[in-house]
Amino acid sequence: DQQVKQNSPSLSVQEGRISILNCDYTNSMFDYFLWYKKYPAEGPTFLISISSIKDKNEDGRFTVFLNKSAKHLSLHIVPSQPGDSAVYFCAASALRGGNQFYFGTGTSLTVIP
Amino acid sequence: DVKVTQSSRYLVKRTGEKVFLECVQDMDHENMFWYRQDPGLGLRLIYFSYDVKMKEKGDIPEGYSVSREKKERFSLILESASTNQTSMYLCASSPSGGNQPQHFGDGTRLSIL
Numbered sequence: 001d002q003q004v005k006q007n008s009p010s011l012s013v014q015e016g017r018i019s020i021l022n023c024d025y026t027n028s029m030f031d032y033f034l035w036y037k038k039y040p041a042e043g044p045t046f047l048i049s050i051s052s053i054k055d056k057n058e059d060g061r062f063t064v065f066l067n068k069s070a071k072h073l074s075l076h077i078v079p080s081q082p083g084d085s086a087v088y089f090c091a092a093s094a095l096r097g098g099n100q101f102y103f104g105t106g107t108s109l110t111v112i113p
Numbered sequence: 114d115v116k117v118t119q120s121s122r123y124l125v126k127r128t129g130e131k132v133f134l135e136c137v138q139d140m141d142h143e144n145m146f147w148y149r150q151d152p153g154l155g156l157r158l159i160y161f162s163y164d165v166k167m168k169e170k171g172d173i174p175e176g177y178s179v180s181r182e183k184k185e186r187f188s189l190i191l192e193s194a195s196t197n198q199t200s201m202y203l204c205a206s207s208p209s210g211g212n213q214p215q216h217f218g219d220g221t222r223l224s225i226l
Contacts, residue, residue, distance in 0.1 A: 009153070032212040043117070043203055043217030044156075051212060089155060095211035100171075103148075105155035 003027045004092050006104035014112050019077040021107050023090035026071065030092040034101070035064060035075045038087045047088075048075070080111045116140070117218035119204050125224045132191040134221050136204030142216075143209035145187035147171075147179065149200040150220070156203065162187055163209070194225045 005024045013019045021035075031052040036044035050057040050064045050073070057064050063076045077084055087108045091101040120135035138145065144163055148156040148171075158171030160179040168179050176198060180188045187206075191198055201222050205215040 006155075034214055036217075041122075041219070041222075043205075043219045046214040046216065049212075049214060091156075093211070100158065100161065101215060103156040105153060 001026075002105070003030075003102045004090060004104040006090060006107050008107050009105070010108045010110070012110045012112060013080045015082060016079045019075075019080045019084065019109055019111070021075040021077075021088050021090075021109065023073045023075075023104050024071060025073075025092050025102075027092070027094065027102075028071070029094040030102075031095055032093045033064070033066060033073050034091045035062075036089045036091065037084075038089065038106070044089060077109075080109075082111045082113050085109055085111050117204055117206055117216050119202075119218040119221050121221050122219065123222045123224075125226060126191075126194050127226055128194060128196060130191075130194045132194050132223070132225075134189040134191075134202055134204075134223070136187045136189070136218060137185050138187075138204075138206040138216070139185065140206065140208075140216070141184065142206035143184070144207045144215075145181065146205040146207075146215060147177075147187065147189045148203045148205065149173070150203055151200050159189065196225050199223060199225045 034049040035047040038044040066073045087106045089106045090104045093101045116139045146161040147159045162181045178190045204218045207213045207215040
């Protein structure tokens with residue numbers, strides 16, 4: 001059973017606009033969430049994280065929002081750039097679960113110049 | 114920067130062969146992981162290890178085994194390769210303790226003919 005879900009397989013956005021990628025989870029024990037970015041023929045690269053004690057974390061153009069009551073997180077990219085075109089995975093873990101992460105199925109973002 | 118190196122980027126093997134995928138990390142991380150990535154399924158955990166000579170099954174261990182004789186090296190073994198094991202295999206490592214991102218290698222694209 002998929003504990004972390006990304007319901008949008010793909011997303012297209014114009015350069016300069018905001019990209020919003022969504023992720024839902026089912027396990028209320030999850031307390032640490034990450035976003036990874038993956039280019040073709042490369043491994044996933046860590047992008048940004050958030051722990052459950054916060055509801056927002058920013059790093060430059062990237063912001064992650066966490067809504068614990070809805071078991072939902074989102075990644076905002078502003079402004080979007082063509083180099084942001086990649087597959088984005090969200091992942092979640094529970095502190096008591098050691099360092100095992102559960103990954104979503106990924107969203108392929110295309111930023112159109 | 115953390116470096117996770119997978120021995121082969123592309124590998125072609127035949128059904129029934131025993132296949133070894135090697136992974137080495139250079140940051141003295143305690144935790145190491147093997148995933149496979151398939152379209153529409155995201156990253157699925159095969160095996161992980163918290164220490165030398167220790168291993169834990171992930172979500173899809175059937176048909177695989179692992180070996181961790183040294184801290185920096187984690188090997189994935191396909192005992193008798195089958196066509197449904199054709200996939201992208203990703204190795205990752207992370208420090209001990211919770212809430213730490215995993216660092217990935219560039220992956221091995223394995224084809225079983």
